[in-house]
Every structure is written in C-alpha cells, then in structure tokens.
Amino acid sequence: MTTEVVNQESAHNAHHALPIARLDNVRTYYPIRRGVFSRTAGYVRAVDGVTLNIYPGETLGLVGESGCGKSSIGRTLLRLEDVHEGRIWFEQEEITHFSERRMKPLRTQMQLIFQDPYASLNPRQRVGELLAEPLRAHRLSVNAEIAAEVDRLLELVGLPRSSKDRFPHEFSGGQRQRIGIARALSVQPKLIVCDEPVSALDVSIQAQILNLLQDLQKELGLTYLFIAHGLGAVKYISTRIAVMYLGQIVELGDKNRLFDSPRHPYTKLLLDANPVSHPRLRVREKVVLDGEAPNPASPPRGCRFHTRCPYAQAKCREQEPQLDGSIHAAACHYPLW
Amino acid sequence: MTAPLLEIDRLSIGFKTDNGQAVTVVEDLSLTAAEGETICIVGESGSGKSVASQSIMRLLGENAFIQQGEIRFKGDNLLNKSEKELRRIRGKDIAIIFQEPMAALNPVFTVGHQLREAIKLHSKRKGREAKEYAIDLLRRVGISRPESIMNGYPHTLSGGMKQRAVIAMAIASKPQLLIADEPTTALDVTVQAQILQLLKRLQEGSGTTIVLITHDLGVVAEMADKVVVMYAGQIVEQADAESLFDRPLHPYTQGLMHAMPSLQKAAGANDERLLSIPGTVPALNRLPQGCRFHTRCAYTQECCKQSTPPLAAAGENRLVRCWLAVPPTGIEQNATAGGNAI
Missing domain, CATH: 3.40.50.300 (P-loop containing nucleotide triphosphate hydrolases)
Structure with missing residues (x-):
C-alpha cells in the first residue's frame, strides 16, 4: 500500500x-x-x-x-x-x-453533516442537550466543563448562547444546519x-x-x-x-x-x-x-x-x-x- | 389595444392562523403578462411567490382569503368566477405544473389513463383518437418510447420522466397560460436543462405565456423575459431580465446575485468569500416596521426604519421598492399610501 x-x-x-x-x-x-x-x-x-x-x-x-x-x-x-x-x-x-x-x-x-439537519436532530431535545450528548458519549468533557463547551460550540457556528434552551423546530433551516455543524464539531473531528x-x-x-x-x-x-x-x-x-x-x-x-x-x-x-x-x-x-x-x-x-x-x-x-x-x-x- | 393575457391588479392575500389572527402573505401585488411572454417570479421561501401563483388558479386553501385586488385573465376577473366557471378554465386555458410531479399524478392509474382523461375533459377527442393524441403529446415532451410509458404507473418513472408526463398533461388542451411552480427544483441539473429547453420549445411552437416561479437566479437567467423579485410578501423589484442582471437596483436583488456561486465567475474571483445576506427572512406575523x-x-438609513418605501418607477419599465433608488423627499404621500395597505 x-x-x-x-x-x-x-x-x-x-x-x-x-x-x-x-x-x-x-x-x-x-x-x-x-x-x-x-x-x-x-x-x-x-x-x-x-x-x-x-x-x-x-x-x-x-x-x-x-x-x-x-x-x-x-x-x-x-x-x-x-x-x-x-x-x-x-x-x-x-x-x-x-x-x-x-x-x-x-x-x-470523522463526522457527517446531512442535507436535512432537522432529520438528524432529535426534536424533543433542547439544543444544549443535543450538543452535550456527543461530548458525554465519547467522554470528551467532564460534566463541569460541558456547559462551557456548548457555549463555545454555539459561538463557533454563529448562534447566540440562548439557543441552548430552545428546541430544533424553533430555528430556521440555515440555523438548524448551524446546529448540525456544531454537533459534528463537538467531537473535534x-x-x-x-x-x-x-x-x-x-x-x-x-x-x-x-x-x-x-x-x-x-x-x-x-x-x-x-x-x-x-x-x-x-x-x-x-x-x-x-x-x-x-x-x-x-x-x-x-x-x-x-x-x-x-x-x-x-x-x-x-x-x-x-x-x-x-x-x-x-x-x-x-x-x-x-x-x-x-x-x-x-x-x-x-x-x-x-x-x-x-x-x-x-x-x-x-x-x-x-x-x-x-x-x-x-x-x-x-x-x- | 387589447387587454394583456394576464393582469394581476393590487392583489393582497391573507391567511388565517390557528390563533384566529390574519397575516398578509401577498401584499399589493401587480403584474401583467403579455401573450408569449415568460415572467419569472423569484424569491426565497416565505416570499409569497407560490401563494401568488396559486391564487391565479384559485387553488388556495380554506384558510386563505383575498383581501383586495383583481386577477384578470383576458380582461375577465377570475376572482368573480363561480367554481363551475373556473373548472372550465382550469386545465384548459390555464394549466399549472408543480415542483413535485406526484402532486398531479394519481398513483393508482397508468400514465396513459390519466393523460386520456385530461384530453377527453377538454377536447372532443375520444377513444382511439384520444390515445393517439396522448402518444403524440408524450413524444412532444421528449419521451422516446411513449407506448410503453402509457401503460406504466407513475412510480415506475424517474423524476424527470414524471415531470415530462405532467407537462404533457398540462399542454394537452393547448393552454394560453402555463404556471410553473419550481418545475425543476427537485431535478438534476442535466434533467433541469432538458425540461427548461422543452418549455422554451413548446412556447415557441404555441405562443403560451409562462409564469415561472423559482428561487434559482440561474433558471431566471435562462428563461425570463420579465422578472419580479419578491421579498416577505411584496414585490421589491421588477424589470426585464437583461436590465435586472446588468444592474440590480434593490439591495436584496443585489444580495441574491452576489450570494449565487457561479460557474462563470473568473477563477480568481472565486477565491473570495461569497457575499451573503445576513439574518433570515422575517416571519410574516413579525414583520419589521x-x-x-x-x-x-447593508444600506439601511433612518427613513428605512420609519416608513415602507413605495414600489416606484426607476427608469424605463423598471420598478423598485427602495428609498435609496427613490429617495423619500417629495413622495411622502406615496409612502403613506403604501404603508396603509398593511
């Protein structure tokens, strides 16, 4: 090879x-x-x-x-x-x-970003939870740091910090794609x-x-x-x-x-x-x-x-x-x- | 002078929302289409472009209502027609095709059956004659083996073939006006090119007027004679296609043009950032003042926050709704007139 x-x-x-x-x-x-x-x-x-x-x-x-x-x-x-x-x-x-x-x-x-971010985001989870989940699953952050990490991710993709308390359906298509990107980035691919x-x-x-x-x-x-x-x-x-x-x-x-x-x-x-x-x-x-x-x-x-x-x-x-x-x-x- | 084929005159359409309020989704829209012309209505989602086009066929849902205005087809106001009179016009004089061809095809009947139905409904052709005409139509829309397609069910066809079958149905009665609502949005660029070319050829043969609704400025550049740009329920700019692409006047139109990544831009220019329009289209129930x-x-001034600019003449055959192109001094009265319509 x-x-x-x-x-x-x-x-x-x-x-x-x-x-x-x-x-x-x-x-x-x-x-x-x-x-x-x-x-x-x-x-x-x-x-x-x-x-x-x-x-x-x-x-x-x-x-x-x-x-x-x-x-x-x-x-x-x-x-x-x-x-x-x-x-x-x-x-x-x-x-x-x-x-x-x-x-x-x-x-x-290696991560994947989809065409329709809505289909890949659990509608019953708040954005903060959606972003924290991969961090926990892969044990990338200790609990105390997760909130700060979520804030950093939101800022990285240009969403206000207040977004974390909202549900995916409250966002427009472009904002949802930003959430999808933030989620992909959360594990530092x-x-x-x-x-x-x-x-x-x-x-x-x-x-x-x-x-x-x-x-x-x-x-x-x-x-x-x-x-x-x-x-x-x-x-x-x-x-x-x-x-x-x-x-x-x-x-x-x-x-x-x-x-x-x-x-x-x-x-x-x-x-x-x-x-x-x-x-x-x-x-x-x-x-x-x-x-x-x-x-x-x-x-x-x-x-x-x-x-x-x-x-x-x-x-x-x-x-x-x-x-x-x-x-x-x-x-x-x-x-x- | 005879009346233009289609005249939409100061049309406003409202939607009742679940909580009993009404929002205006199309406001004070006027446009005319002459015979054989292609008019493109461009806008993003929520601009009102599809609602405007569906209102021509009176296809709006129960929760929609006409707030004001007229839609005249050959001088006759369609809004005064009874459902029975409309049925005679729909599909015969005016046809419509949608983005999703399955919206027009019934999955349990063969393509041939549905095509013959459309033919029998609007012409005297029956039986064998109807079948032959159906095959002829399929051939005209570029389907190479029409006999076998006739016996097939819609789901066996690809997206492009379905759209062709729907176009065949739409042109069966030789309509004078064809409304095409994002007809190529769901298709590959290669198939899009085929369908656009097909529409152009059909138009050249029959002189049909086409009202084409699209979000894609590329499609506009390929097809339009006249262009209407819509934003949040209003026309913001109207011009013939060449002038619009030469010199877009409204900052929104300019933004759309810059945001479109183009193949024809010079190689060097390509490395620059795309100029995007910040933010999103406002919700219609939360429109800014x-x-x-x-x-x-990017050019907002104090007057822009205070009053709605009127759709005003800006040169020959051009209209624009912007205080920059048409400064507020001296036309205050128009401004208030435009503002009152909300």
Missing part, C-alpha cells in the same frame, strides 16, 4: 502530506431482494471500483447526478455501509473490517463528510453556510469531502473535484482546471447543463445531455457513459476505460484533450 |  500511496503522492505535487483517508478500489453493492424468501436477485452497484485519496486540509468536491453513488462513497468512507470489495484507510490505518467497538474512537475523528449541506437552503442562506464551513476549515484545520449536485457551491468551496458517473469516478482534478477545461465528455455536458449567470449568455440551441443515467444494477458494458456520449466509438462499447494517473485524470478512451 | 428588508440591508 505504501508504495502505491507514494506513487499517487508524487502525482499530486500540491499535497506533500500523506492522505488522511483513502479508498482503494472500493465496491459498495446493495442487494436487490425478490420473492417470498427474499433471495438476492442482483446488486445495485452504488460504488463500483473507486480509488480516491483525501489529503489533510483540502476540500474534495464530489459531484454527479442523483443515483451516481456520491452519497454512498461518503457513507462507505465513514464505515456506515459494508464494502463488497476494496479497502479503506484512515490516517494510515486500514479500517475496512474494523468492528463497531474499534470504530468508536475513530467516530470522533479531522474529517467531515458534508452530504449536500446547502441543497435545501435558500440562496442567501447557502452563502452563509458555505462561508461558515470555509471559516471553520481555516480555523480548525478540517478536511472536507463535500458532496453536492449544485456545481456552483462545489466550485466555490472545493480544492479538487471528482466527477462521478454510475458508481465510478470519471474525472478528478484541480477545481479551476476541471471547470475551465474538462477532459471527460460527461463533465463537459454536466457543466453545460448548469444554467447561465446572465440572460445574454443564453445559448439558443444548447447541447443538452440526453436521457438519464442507466440503471446501476445493470450498467452498460464498456464505458458506462457510452450510451449517452456524443463521441462514443466502437472501442467505448467494448472496453472499460480506466482513470489515467495524471494530476488531472479522466477515465475516457477519447478525452477532449 | 418600515422597509421589510431593512433588518438585513
């Missing part, structure tokens, strides 16, 4: 440190059960052979259409899903088959998987939360895996970006290079699908990505994108392209450049 |  990491490492000149987390050829499959005996009739291949390094202090953006497996990658990394194949490392330690007991101390190191953290929020509030996440990263030295389908938010917050299609990463590179000159036709079409920022930039006969992604239970042979790709050729139907090892990597037989 | 935006505005 070490040599592999080092090789990847030399490709990423920008990152001098070893990855904080690593997925190595990971496959996460969900069984499809049929019939009275619930026999397994096949698998939804949510994550199908993904290798990914996440470096300390970076924000790795993960984009793709719904159902492409981006949330599954986040959950697999946190060991919330069982892997079918492949290996997972966290800080140079393989955690692929760690028991729940061995995972527990690591749970403080190193890595946070942000799964669509701003998708459900109003535009003016999205900007507040994106700025907050960025400030916290600087202040606390956090690493983010930022999962979203909104390309604008991803471009704004990320250092590098990985583009997913049907369970696989098709392009991976520095955000500005990837957005300015994508190599994979899918990335190009995904970017083109994003609405313009001014009416004068409208394209009259816009090339629109046709159809929808095929069923991940039976992905197409060869390149998975060939059924929708305007440039597909015979080779694409037969042979599966691999992610080339360059700094700006693409999995395509005929990349755009 | 004066300008409703003053608690979040």
Whole structure:
C-alpha cells in the first residue's frame, strides 16, 4: 500500500502530506431482494471500483447526478455501509473490517453533516442537550466543563448562547444546519463528510453556510469531502473535484482546471447543463445531455457513459476505460484533450 | 389595444392562523403578462411567490382569503368566477405544473389513463383518437418510447420522466397560460436543462405565456423575459431580465446575485468569500416596521426604519421598492399610501 500511496503522492505535487483517508478500489453493492424468501436477485452497484485519496486540509468536491453513488462513497468512507470489495484507510490505518467497538474512537475523528439537519436532530431535545450528548458519549468533557463547551460550540457556528434552551423546530433551516455543524464539531473531528449541506437552503442562506464551513476549515484545520449536485457551491468551496458517473469516478482534478477545461465528455455536458449567470449568455440551441443515467444494477458494458456520449466509438462499447494517473485524470478512451 | 393575457391588479392575500389572527402573505401585488411572454417570479421561501401563483388558479386553501385586488385573465376577473366557471378554465386555458410531479399524478392509474382523461375533459377527442393524441403529446415532451410509458404507473418513472408526463398533461388542451411552480427544483441539473429547453420549445411552437416561479437566479437567467423579485410578501423589484442582471437596483436583488456561486465567475474571483445576506427572512406575523428588508440591508438609513418605501418607477419599465433608488423627499404621500395597505 505504501508504495502505491507514494506513487499517487508524487502525482499530486500540491499535497506533500500523506492522505488522511483513502479508498482503494472500493465496491459498495446493495442487494436487490425478490420473492417470498427474499433471495438476492442482483446488486445495485452504488460504488463500483473507486480509488480516491483525501489529503489533510483540502476540500474534495464530489459531484454527479442523483443515483451516481456520491452519497454512498461518503457513507462507505465513514464505515456506515459494508464494502463488497476494496479497502479503506484512515490516517494510515486500514479500517475496512474494523468492528463497531474499534470504530468508536475513530467516530470522533470523522463526522457527517446531512442535507436535512432537522432529520438528524432529535426534536424533543433542547439544543444544549443535543450538543452535550456527543461530548458525554465519547467522554470528551467532564460534566463541569460541558456547559462551557456548548457555549463555545454555539459561538463557533454563529448562534447566540440562548439557543441552548430552545428546541430544533424553533430555528430556521440555515440555523438548524448551524446546529448540525456544531454537533459534528463537538467531537473535534479531522474529517467531515458534508452530504449536500446547502441543497435545501435558500440562496442567501447557502452563502452563509458555505462561508461558515470555509471559516471553520481555516480555523480548525478540517478536511472536507463535500458532496453536492449544485456545481456552483462545489466550485466555490472545493480544492479538487471528482466527477462521478454510475458508481465510478470519471474525472478528478484541480477545481479551476476541471471547470475551465474538462477532459471527460460527461463533465463537459454536466457543466453545460448548469444554467447561465446572465440572460445574454443564453445559448439558443444548447447541447443538452440526453436521457438519464442507466440503471446501476445493470450498467452498460464498456464505458458506462457510452450510451449517452456524443463521441462514443466502437472501442467505448467494448472496453472499460480506466482513470489515467495524471494530476488531472479522466477515465475516457477519447478525452477532449 | 387589447387587454394583456394576464393582469394581476393590487392583489393582497391573507391567511388565517390557528390563533384566529390574519397575516398578509401577498401584499399589493401587480403584474401583467403579455401573450408569449415568460415572467419569472423569484424569491426565497416565505416570499409569497407560490401563494401568488396559486391564487391565479384559485387553488388556495380554506384558510386563505383575498383581501383586495383583481386577477384578470383576458380582461375577465377570475376572482368573480363561480367554481363551475373556473373548472372550465382550469386545465384548459390555464394549466399549472408543480415542483413535485406526484402532486398531479394519481398513483393508482397508468400514465396513459390519466393523460386520456385530461384530453377527453377538454377536447372532443375520444377513444382511439384520444390515445393517439396522448402518444403524440408524450413524444412532444421528449419521451422516446411513449407506448410503453402509457401503460406504466407513475412510480415506475424517474423524476424527470414524471415531470415530462405532467407537462404533457398540462399542454394537452393547448393552454394560453402555463404556471410553473419550481418545475425543476427537485431535478438534476442535466434533467433541469432538458425540461427548461422543452418549455422554451413548446412556447415557441404555441405562443403560451409562462409564469415561472423559482428561487434559482440561474433558471431566471435562462428563461425570463420579465422578472419580479419578491421579498416577505411584496414585490421589491421588477424589470426585464437583461436590465435586472446588468444592474440590480434593490439591495436584496443585489444580495441574491452576489450570494449565487457561479460557474462563470473568473477563477480568481472565486477565491473570495461569497457575499451573503445576513439574518433570515422575517416571519410574516413579525414583520419589521418600515422597509421589510431593512433588518438585513447593508444600506439601511433612518427613513428605512420609519416608513415602507413605495414600489416606484426607476427608469424605463423598471420598478423598485427602495428609498435609496427613490429617495423619500417629495413622495411622502406615496409612502403613506403604501404603508396603509398593511
């Protein structure tokens, strides 16, 4: 493993440190059960052979259409899903088959922020209690210090101290997301998987939360895996970006290079699908990505994108392209450049 | 000159709350839509944009009531129509599509059945003719295997396909006005692009007027001829799309534009912080005095806290509700008129 990491490492000149987390050829499959005996009739291949390094202090953006497996990658990394194949490392330690007991101390190191914080906050607990709970569960603070720690967390995410006596429903969507962030931060994690953290929020509030996440990263030295389908938010917050299609990463590179000159036709079409920022930039006969992604239970042979790709050729139907090892990597037989 | 297709005239809508009080959710809203035009109503949650659009079809719940104003469709006030007369207009002359396509689809009937129902209701087509028209409609909304979709139930379709089926139903009677309430919000950007392109093509073919409700300025930039920006139940700015994006006048509109992380911004500019609007939209039963935006505005002056600015002309075909764009001196009377409406 070490040599592999080092090789990847030399490709990423920008990152001098070893990855904080690593997925190595990971496959996460969900069984499809049929019939009275619930026999397994096949698998939804949510994550199908993904290798990914996440470096300390970076924000790795993960984009793709719904159902492409981006949330599954986040959950697999946190060991919330069982892997079918492949290996997972966290800080140079393989955690692929760690028991729940061995995972527990690591749970403080990696946290998850959800799209809908309301669903993850117990409606019958006051905010103060919600924030104190993880501190007690992981024995991070002695009782006497908990109140002070809760105050510090609230201040960190920009909520008034009086919030601790209120219930989650008394807060707006943006404030609830702040509570969700405070709860994730309470255990002092190193890595946070942000799964669509701003998708459900109003535009003016999205900007507040994106700025907050960025400030916290600087202040606390956090690493983010930022999962979203909104390309604008991803471009704004990320250092590098990985583009997913049907369970696989098709392009991976520095955000500005990837957005300015994508190599994979899918990335190009995904970017083109994003609405313009001014009416004068409208394209009259816009090339629109046709159809929808095929069923991940039976992905197409060869390149998975060939059924929708305007440039597909015979080779694409037969042979599966691999992610080339360059700094700006693409999995395509005929990349755009 | 003939009357515009749709005229909303000084419309105010109130909601009765559980404790017997009334809150005004849409206040003094006026707008007109000409034939073939696309009007976008933009705003955040709680701005009143959906209530305003649903009132056109008189689809508001029991607890809603019209406080004042008229909604004229081809010169006729829809608010005076009986339920029976309305039923003839709904779905025929005016159609509506929602964010969630399942709001319009019945899960226990096939797509074909529901589509044929819509066709039979509003046209003379029956039996085989209705079926052929249904297949034709599905093809027009970009469904490649319409025959098999006809026999399928809604849950077997993806979100994008469901929305297409709903659009097919909506255009079955060739409506003159199509109200689209966040039609692409639940969809992926790729499918959103397909649906927006579809709406544009259908409009070019039929000259349908579209009232599009959205929170997404990107969708506005793609679609709108005219834009109405709403905040806390009021129109704060109104302009044609290009002028609005060239030079937003209201601090709220400016804030929304800055807060939108854009792909087209220069690489360098991207490293800057997003300019966010502080705070949240005030609750409608706890609106601040004066300008409703003053608690979040960076340019608040004394007059903003005192009195509500009127929606005043600011250049050609532009309206803005802000004391900065239209200073209070000399138009005090308008200000009080606007204030009284609360």
